Amino acid sequence: MNLFLSSRSYFKAILAGLFLGIFWIGEALTQDKVLNLYTARHYQTDEAFYTGYTKDTGVKINRIEGGEDALFERIKAEGANSPADVFLTVDVARLWRAEQAGIFAPVKSTTLSKRIPVHYRDTDNKWFGFSARARVLAHDKTRIKSGDLARYEDLANAKWKGEICTRPSSHPYNLSLISSMILHLGEEKATEWARGVVANLARPPRGGDTDQLRAVAAGECAIALSNHYYYVRLMRSQKSEDRAVVQKVGLVWPNQADRGTHVNISGGGMLQHASHRDAAVKFLEYLASDKAQTLFAEGNNEWPTVKGVKLANPELESFGEFKIDSLPLANLGKTQSAAQRIADKVGWK
Numbered sequence: 213m214n215l216f217l218s219s220r221s222y223f224k225a226i227l228a229g230l231f232l233g234i235f236w237i238g239e240a241l242t243q244d245k246v247l248n249l250y251t252a253r254h255y256q257t258d259e260a261f262y263t264g265y266t267k268d269t270g271v272k273i274n275r276i277e278g279g280e281d282a283l284f285e286r287i288k289a290e291g292a293n294s295p296a297d298v299f300l301t302v303d304v305a306r307l308w309r310a311e312q313a314g315i316f317a318p319v320k321s322t323t324l325s326k327r328i329p330v331h332y333r334d335t336d337n338k339w340f341g342f343s344a345r346a347r348v349l350a351h352d353k354t355r356i357k358s359g360d361l362a363r364y365e366d367l368a369n370a371k372w373k374g375e376i377c378t379r380p381s382s383h384p385y386n387l388s389l390i391s392s393m394i395l396h397l398g399e400e401k402a403t404e405w406a407r408g409v410v411a412n413l414a415r416p417p418r419g420g421d422t423d424q425l426r427a428v429a430a431g432e433c434a435i436a437l438s439n440h441y442y443y444v445r446l447m448r449s450q451k452s453e454d455r456a457v458v459q460k461v462g463l464v465w466p467n468q469a470d471r472g473t474h475v476n477i478s479g480g481g482m483l484q485h486a487s488h489r490d491a492a493v494k495f496l497e498y499l500a501s502d503k504a505q506t507l508f509a510e511g512n513n514e515w516p517t518v519k520g521v522k523l524a525n526p527e528l529e530s531f532g533e534f535k536i537d538s539l540p541l542a543n544l545g546k547t548q549s550a551a552q553r554i555a556d557k558v559g560w561k
């Protein structure tokens with residue numbers, strides 16, 4: 213009897229074990245069928261590449277959208293409990309800050325190493341740039357003649373007193389530009405340059421880059437710093453007032469005769485506490501594919517970082533080829549605090 217009972221118990225235990233095993237296998241199989249993505253990108257066209265990834269891989273994307281800084285703070289606050297697998301954001305300053313905070317995990321991927329140029333990714337492969345944006349000099353075409361303005365250095369020329377508009381220095385776009393000036397000119401000369409820019413300001417820094425473009429069109433200033441895609445947005449806008457801005461405002465690609473134009477990135481990486489690691493790496497690799505590169509860059513009128521990828525954007529194509537500053541973007545992170553120090557010192561608010 214006892215033997216019979218214990219045999220039944222054994223039988224039950226084996227059955228329970230089998231069920232548990234099947235459950236675990238099922239869990240393991242479905243585990244990477246989901247990807248939790250935290251993204252600071254919210255462009256309507258991005259929808260197409262999320263759908264493309266799910267179609268190619270069968271992995272469903274749970275997407276949390278938010279502001280760049282809010283998402284970064286959220287990932288930090290969630291710590292080891294964060295469900296996030298991948299974080300996408302803009303500007304190398306933010307990627308670097310995230311890397312410094314220890315939120316990214318290194319990714320070993322020959323696809324990513326082969327396809328993303330070395331100056332567009334972290335030296336330890338903790339983040340990758342998937343699209344590129346140029347910081348350009350917008351100007352009033354009626355007031356600035358070609359040759360008057362050719363370099364970032366020219367912004368400090370006293371002849372532009374009261375003529376320059378820019379967003380605040382605390383914004384990563386400006387901090388990264390100041391960082392590149394530090395790396396190219398040294399801290400002392402970069403400080404002098406920033407001092408010159410501030411002395412030439414038409415008004416206290418305020419607003420975003422589009423506000424600066426509009427200010428040039430309105431005659432408030434003759435020159436403005438802007439990322440190129442804000443201008444492309446106006447080029448592609450159906451609104452007559454936006455087209456009027458483009459009519460009046462031209463773009464200069466700075467430093468073409470020497471080091472090239474400062475180009476930044478939008479990109480991302482896998483998170484330290486990601487639980488769907490295979491899906492995360494596959495997603496990053498997917499972002500480097502020809503198909504996704506076109507869509508990713510198109511979402512914000514940027515250039516793909518992978519060489520030879522087609523643009524589906526006539527306005528962007530109309531700019532043609534230009535010389536890009538080949539400074540590794542990872543280096544810009546290291547000089548962020550020096551850039552902020554310079555901005556504070558010269559009163560670039």
Ligand SMILES: [Fe+2]
Pocket residue numbers: 439
């Ligand atoms: Fe932007």
